[in-house]
Amino acid sequence: MRISQFLLATAKETPADAEIASHRLMLRAGMIRKLAAGVYSFLPLGMRVVHKIRDIVREEMNRIGALEILMPVVQPAELWRESGRWNYMGPELARFQDRHGRDFCLGPTHEEIVTDIIRSECHSYRQLPVVVYQIQTKFRDERRPRFGVMRAREFIMKDAYSFHTDEASLEATYRDMHQAYEAILQRLSLDYRAVAADSGYIGGSTSHEFHVPADSGEDEIVFSTESDYAANIELATGGLPESAVDEAALDCVATDTGDAATIDAVCELLEVEPRRLVKTLIVHAADENGAPGDDLVALLLRGDQSLNETLARQLEGVGSPLRFADDETISERLGCAPGCLGPVRSLGIPVIADHCVTAMKNFICGANRAGHHLVNANWERDCGYDEVAHIRTVREGDISPDGKGTLTIRRGIEVGHIFQLGTIYTEALNASVLNEQGKPTVMHMGCYGIGVTRLAAAVIEQYHDERGIVWPDSVAPFRLVIVEIDAHKSEQVREQSESLYRQAQAAGIEVLLDDRDRKTSPGVKFAESELIGIPHRLVVSPRALAEGGVEYTSRRNSEKSLVAADAAIAMIAELPADS
Ligand code: ATP
Numbered sequence: 001m002r003i004s005q006f007l008l009a010t011a012k013e014t015p016a017d018a019e020i021a022s023h024r025l026m027l028r029a030g031m032i033r034k035l036a037a038g039v040y041s042f043l044p045l046g047m048r049v050v051h052k053i054r055d056i057v058r059e060e061m062n063r064i065g066a067l068e069i070l071m072p073v074v075q076p077a078e079l080w081r082e083s084g085r086w087n088y089m090g091p092e093l094a095r096f097q098d099r100h101g102r103d104f105c106l107g108p109t110h111e112e113i114v115t116d117i118i119r120s121e122c123h124s125y126r127q128l129p130v131v132v133y134q135i136q137t138k139f140r141d142e143r144r145p146r147f148g149v150m151r152a153r154e155f156i157m158k159d160a161y162s163f164h165t166d167e168a169s170l171e172a173t174y175r176d177m178h179q180a181y182e183a184i185l186q187r188l189s190l191d192y193r194a195v196a197a198d199s200g201y202i203g204g205s206t207s208h209e210f211h212v213p214a215d216s217g218e219d220e221i222v223f224s225t226e227s228d229y230a231a232n233i234e235l236a237t238g239g240l241p242e243s244a245v246d247e248a249a250l251d252c253v254a255t256d257t258g259d260a261a262t263i264d265a266v267c268e269l270l271e272v273e274p275r276r277l278v279k280t281l282i283v284h285a286a287d288e289n290g291a292p293g294d295d296l297v298a299l300l301l302r303g304d305q306s307l308n309e310t311l312a313r314q315l316e317g318v319g320s321p322l323r324f325a326d327d328e329t330i331s332e333r334l335g336c337a338p339g340c341l342g343p344v345r346s347l348g349i350p351v352i353a354d355h356c357v358t359a360m361k362n363f364i365c366g367a368n369r370a371g372h373h374l375v376n377a378n379w380e381r382d383c384g385y386d387e388v389a390h391i392r393t394v395r396e397g398d399i400s401p402d403g404k405g406t407l408t409i410r411r412g413i414e415v416g417h418i419f420q421l422g423t424i425y426t427e428a429l430n431a432s433v434l435n436e437q438g439k440p441t442v443m444h445m446g447c448y449g450i451g452v453t454r455l456a457a458a459v460i461e462q463y464h465d466e467r468g469i470v471w472p473d474s475v476a477p478f479r480l481v482i483v484e485i486d487a488h489k490s491e492q493v494r495e496q497s498e499s500l501y502r503q504a505q506a507a508g509i510e511v512l513l514d515d516r517d518r519k520t521s522p523g524v525k526f527a528e529s530e531l532i533g534i535p536h537r538l539v540v541s542p543r544a545l546a547e548g549g550v551e552y553t554s555r556r557n558s559e560k561s562l563v564a565a566d567a568a569i570a571m572i573a574e575l576p577a578d579s
């Protein structure tokens, strides 16, 4: 490709909302342009990278026997009503009506559509397992689109779905997918971690996320220092802290705390650390469908710890999604303002305590009486709970739940997510096949997503420096850039760069020839080749030719060397990957 014929759209300035390196560099390198919040066009340079990633993903899917299909972006509401998600999904699901007033949505994911296809096409256990995938545009009206294509509203995802007669077969495909995802991330030269994850609104039991560690990541991932325990913080649990000093129970006193209604205010007034307090949170209990109903439940945490909402909403008695009771409901139903609630008998609703809370002695909690707290309260004698659960958010240094080592927390970018869905969708949509005995049996299902456009951004987060992107070979939009300098003055320069360009093409090297005329200065040409991150560069200049060759630079180490012009292309063809 000649730059004179390429839409190279580099930019010096980036908008203030481009907060992270990949967003800034994708704009500056001219890979993407914003059309609306979270909606981007891909320019030729960006498209080449997307194609590289897409091809790698496709090859690894084909390798495990997944079959490529393409499903529509526009989806009829009926299928979403069948699965129950039409009402369950919030405004993230972009809904609209056609000219006949029929409800549709833009697909944020395709469980319903694919299950509909498979229930129509597969009738016998002999047709299973079947694994299909597509690489296609998704739309999610994200609450906070940001970081460019990292969290966009419209983005490209590879989503795969598998169907099985039994759980064992689903588990086998899940393992294949896990390996395929590792292969994809390795081919992209990414440093990554697979962690146990929450299934979120997609549902199901077992699930893993693939994270690329980066300070700009929006998730927190938790690892043990000594075992292979790894989980998203949303799901991470910790062991019990070493039990506090074995204190004797002191006399419990109901103390006037006036209008001190927050942990901080009570601590200041009583001159104690937050870890001496029990925090009482009131949420809505589960109704018969598991959604937040009218009844209330109290959740207890140590004053210095915070609630893990994912773990809390997974508890049987707690409504999902988690809904906190408002002040008015609390005062009306519990007869006390939220600031003075405590797990005393008069509370009158089920109480779920975090493990850490149950280990406390001589603690302070609300007295369930306006303006009062109990000081030196103890379990059984003064307070009680009905259930113990892990509902706190783990912290750096907590003991690993398997007892081996302590927990470390890092930020990560979620690039892939795989789920064992079991039968939730296939049951709802009545997707079954006849088993070996000729009896109808509901299919087991798995789903597997990887963000193609998010991966492009994640690679840049890991591969950039102060001058621009430093592409790994597998995703680089071009492998080689040939820069001609002063070609308007030297016919030799022009001829030599044309010859190198043709040789590179003949050798199957993806090459970009910077043939821009003298209006583009050598300095700009160099800076742009570095900004767009091409791994290898050959400079053809009158000076280098006079010295007997062309100048070679690797984007990775910036060292310059002079190579004989007729040996240059062979040298580049033989360079090992990522050198
Ligand atoms: P997140 O927690 O980041 O919102 P998610 O859990 O909603 O992601 P999944 O439904 O598991 O995402 O989608 C599979 C993959 O699609 C993600 O791992 C990610 O790579 C990609 N993806 C999801 N949402 C976006 C988005 N808004 N922009 C770009 N890629 C996305």
Ligand code: MG
Binding pocket: 200, 209, 414, 417
């Ligand atoms: Mg996810």
